Amino acid sequence: MTKPQARLFDMHMCNIPAPPTVAGPAPPAPLPIIQVGSPNVLVANIPAARISDMHISLVGPHPIVAGSLTVTINTLSAARIGDPGACGGMIVKGEFTVLTGG
Numbered sequence: 001m002t003k004p005q006a007r008l009f010d011m012h013m014c015n016i017p018a019p020p021t022v023a024g025p026a027p028p029a030p031l032p033i034i035q036v037g038s039p040n041v042l043v044a045n046i047p048a049a050r051i052s053d054m055h056i057s058l059v060g061p062h063p064i065v066a067g068s069l070t071v072t073i074n075t076l077s078a079a080r081i082g083d084p085g086a087c088g089g090m091i092v093k094g095e096f097t098v099l100t101g102g
Helices: none
Strands: 003-005 011-013 030-035 095-100
Touching: none
Parallel strands: none
Antiparallel strands: 003 095, 011 030
């Protein structure tokens, strides 16, 4: 099955809640993939995301831990919408004009 390819700055939904405040815990919010992206593969002029690239969360950065089994970018599996991060969340935004297989 093909899925839209994720890129640097695309959004990831983290399942780890923010530390509680006086008003109570903040609900999870989508935050961007921030490091590192492919140095030479661009998707719509933005570096492609791969496993081990980091996304930000309210409690610190976490890596993308799974991706395509059949498509690699710079020897790392391509990251796509729905692929998980170490925090238990998943990528929720990508480039819909570039579909990455399996």
